[in-house]
Amino acid sequence: MKKTSDTFADILASRTSRRKVLAGAGSLAVTFAAGCGSGGSRSEDRSSLGFVAISHGLDDTHHVADGYAADILVSWGEPIFPSGSLFDPYAQNGRAQQQQFGANNDYIAYFPLGSDTVSADVSNPSDHGLLCVNHEHININMMFPSESRESASRGSSKAEVEAAMAAVGHSIIEVRRVNGRWRVEKGSAYTRRITATTPMVLTGPAAGDVRLKTPADPTGARVLGTFANCSGGVTPWGTILIAEENFREIFAGNPDALSGSAAGEAENHRRFEIGSSLEQYWHLFDDRFNIEVSPTEPNRFGWIVEIDPYDPRSTPRKRTALGRCQHENAAVAAEHDKFVVVYSGDDKKHECVYKFVSESRYDASNIEKNQNILDAGTLYVARFNDDGTGTWLPLVYGEEPLVPENGFRSQADVLIDLRLAARLLGATRMDRPEDIEISPVTCRTYIALTKNDDREATDAANPRIGNLWGHILELIPPGSDGDRDHAARDFEWQVFALAGDPTSDPEVRGVYHEHISDSGWLCNPDNLAFDPQGRLWVATDGFNDFGVHDGLWATETVGPDRARFRHFFGCPNGGELCGPAFTPDGRTLFVAVQHPGRSDGSTFEHPATRWPDFDPRIPPRSSVVAITKNDDGEIGS
Ligand code: FEO
Numbered sequence: 001m002k003k004t005s006d007t008f009a010d011i012l013a014s015r016t017s018r019r020k021v022l023a024g025a026g027s028l029a030v031t032f033a034a035g036c037g038s039g040g041s042r043s044e045d046r047s048s049l050g051f052v053a054i055s056h057g058l059d060d061t062h063h064v065a066d067g068y069a070a071d072i073l074v075s076w077g078e079p080i081f082p083s084g085s086l087f088d089p090y091a092q093n094g095r096a097q098q099q100q101f102g103a104n105n106d107y108i109a110y111f112p113l114g115s116d117t118v119s120a121d122v123s124n125p126s127d128h129g130l131l132c133v134n135h136e137h138i139n140i141n142m143m144f145p146s147e148s149r150e151s152a153s154r155g156s157s158k159a160e161v162e163a164a165m166a167a168v169g170h171s172i173i174e175v176r177r178v179n180g181r182w183r184v185e186k187g188s189a190y191t192r193r194i195t196a197t198t199p200m201v202l203t204g205p206a207a208g209d210v211r212l213k214t215p216a217d218p219t220g221a222r223v224l225g226t227f228a229n230c231s232g233g234v235t236p237w238g239t240i241l242i243a244e245e246n247f248r249e250i251f252a253g254n255p256d257a258l259s260g261s262a263a264g265e266a267e268n269h270r271r272f273e274i275g276s277s278l279e280q281y282w283h284l285f286d287d288r289f290n291i292e293v294s295p296t297e298p299n300r301f302g303w304i305v306e307i308d309p310y311d312p313r314s315t316p317r318k319r320t321a322l323g324r325c326q327h328e329n330a331a332v333a334a335e336h337d338k339f340v341v342v343y344s345g346d347d348k349k350h351e352c353v354y355k356f357v358s359e360s361r362y363d364a365s366n367i368e369k370n371q372n373i374l375d376a377g378t379l380y381v382a383r384f385n386d387d388g389t390g391t392w393l394p395l396v397y398g399e400e401p402l403v404p405e406n407g408f409r410s411q412a413d414v415l416i417d418l419r420l421a422a423r424l425l426g427a428t429r430m431d432r433p434e435d436i437e438i439s440p441v442t443c444r445t446y447i448a449l450t451k452n453d454d455r456e457a458t459d460a461a462n463p464r465i466g467n468l469w470g471h472i473l474e475l476i477p478p479g480s481d482g483d484r485d486h487a488a489r490d491f492e493w494q495v496f497a498l499a500g501d502p503t504s505d506p507e508v509r510g511v512y513h514e515h516i517s518d519s520g521w522l523c524n525p526d527n528l529a530f531d532p533q534g535r536l537w538v539a540t541d542g543f544n545d546f547g548v549h550d551g552l553w554a555t556e557t558v559g560p561d562r563a564r565f566r567h568f569f570g571c572p573n574g575g576e577l578c579g580p581a582f583t584p585d586g587r588t589l590f591v592a593v594q595h596p597g598r599s600d601g602s603t604f605e606h607p608a609t610r611w612p613d614f615d616p617r618i619p620p621r622s623s624v625v626a627i628t629k630n631d632d633g634e635i636g637s
C-alpha cells in the first residue's frame, strides 16, 4: 500500500538512494542540475512553441494561455504543518507564521520523490516531489492592518516583527499530483520552515574570521537565520542554493557613527547603503540588527546558503567561498569529473557578475563526496570586452591588486568586501544582474540585466544610457554547443535581446527577432528558467511601471525563432513573477506570483487587488501557481 507521506525514519532510510537517483539518472540530473549537452533533442527548423500568446494587459487577476490551467497551490499564511493555525490577517504573530507558508514567494525548485516515497522509485518523479520556495521579504504596509501599525510604538509592534521574521526565509513542502491536480501534503515529515532565526553555519574561507564574529557568536561561524532570499539554484548532489539579496533593508544604524575598531566596517556598510533605506523595524526588538550595537552582523548576510531538502534536520550552510554581495541567484554547472561552476549576479545598479570554480572535481559516482565541494575554489568576476570577448578575473588574496596596501589582509577580506575587490580588478559594472541560467541543450549561459536608469556611460554589454527596460546577454564559454567549458577563464558573449518597445525611437527601442509580436516584447527581465527542451522562459519585474502586467514569456534560443518571445502568463496588478520551475517531464510549471496588489498607495486596507482570494477581509497574498496543460502535454509545446 502506498503511503501518503514519509516518517522521519523513512526519510533517513531513503535519502541516499534518492541522491543516487538524482546523480545517476541522466536526464534527471540534467534537468535539476543545469548540466548541459544532453537536454531534449531540438529541431532547429522552426519554433516548437505551440501555444497562442496572451495579450499585454493589466487587471486584478492572473492570465494564462488558452488550453492551460493555472491553479493556486499555496499562498502566504496557509498552514503547512498539521498543527498550523488558519491564517488570520488581523492576528498575525511569529508562532502562527512559523507553521505557515511564508510571504513573497520567490525562487522555486522542484525535487522528485517518486510515486512510492519509501523505495525512491522514480517511475513517476514528476507527480510527486518537494517544492523548495524562497520568501524574499515582507511588504509591511500591506501585510499588517494600518490600525495595528499606528498603535504600535515607533513603527512596528513586537508581534509584527516576530511575524515578519518568521515570514521570510524558505519553505520546503511535499507536493503531489492527484487526478491531475496538485496538492500540498501537510503531514509530510519533509515540511520545513527556515526563517530569520533558524540556526545555520558559515563555512569556507571566511568562516571564523574576526569580521564575522559578534558579541553573540565568538566563533564567527554560527549565525541565526537567512532573509532576503531571492533566486537560487539546485545542485546535482541534491541540495538547493538560495541567494541572500537585499539584506541591507533589515539593518538600522548609521555607518558614520561607528568608532573604534568598528569604524573599519563603515565603508563596507556604506557600499551596501545600510541604514539609508530602512524598511523593517527588527532592530527595535533585536540589537543584532542595529549596526551601532552589532557592527559585524551584516557581514553574516549576503551569502549563498546551501540547504539539503531531503534531510529536514540538516543545518543550512552559508558558503563563504562564493563571496558576499546582493546575490540574486546561483546557477550550477556540474558534470562528472569536471570542476563545479556556480554563476551569480550581484543585483544592484553598476554591480557585477561572478563565477565560482571548485578546487575539486565533481564525482557523480559518489555524490556524498561532493557535499562540501563549494567550500574551496576560486571566485572570479566578469569583464566584458567591447569586442565580444570576455575574461574571468580571479578574486584571490595576495595577487595584485588584492593586497594589504589596498586594505585586504586575507581571503576573508576579499570575500566580505567583494564589491571593492571587483572594482579594483576592473570588472564590468552591469545594469543590475538578476537571474542567470545555463541552457541544458547548448550549454550557453544567459544573464538577465533588469534595468539601470542611472547608466550614463555605456559599454557594449550595457549599451543604453538610462536603461529603463533591461536586456539579456548570452555568454558563450569555449567549446561547441552541447559541450562548453564553464570553468574556462575566457568567454565570448553577445546581446540576446534588448528589452523594451520595439517600435520606440531607435536609440532606446527593444531589439528581438524581427517578427516579434505585439505582446512578444517585454520589459525588465528578471527570473529565467529553461524547460527540459531547452527553451528559455523569462519572467519580468517592472513591466507594471509601463502599464503592462508582469509575467512570463518563452522563446527559442537557437534556430530561426531565436529571441522571438511569446507571452504565456500575466500577473495580477502589482505582482511580479518569480520562480518558474518545471517538473522533469515538463508537464507542470510552478510559478510564484510575488507581492500582488503592490503599487503606489496600496495598503492592507486598500490594495490594488485582493488576488487570489478576492475576500474583503483578506489582503492580497503571494502564491505559488501550478500550471498544467489541459491535454496533459508539455508546457509550451
Ligand atoms: Fe530579488 Fe533582484 O530580485
Ligand code: CA
Binding pocket: 230, 231, 328, 434, 435, 526, 527
Ligand atoms: Ca529577482
Ligand code: CA
Binding pocket: 231, 232, 329, 435, 436, 437, 527, 528, 529
Ligand atoms: Ca532561475
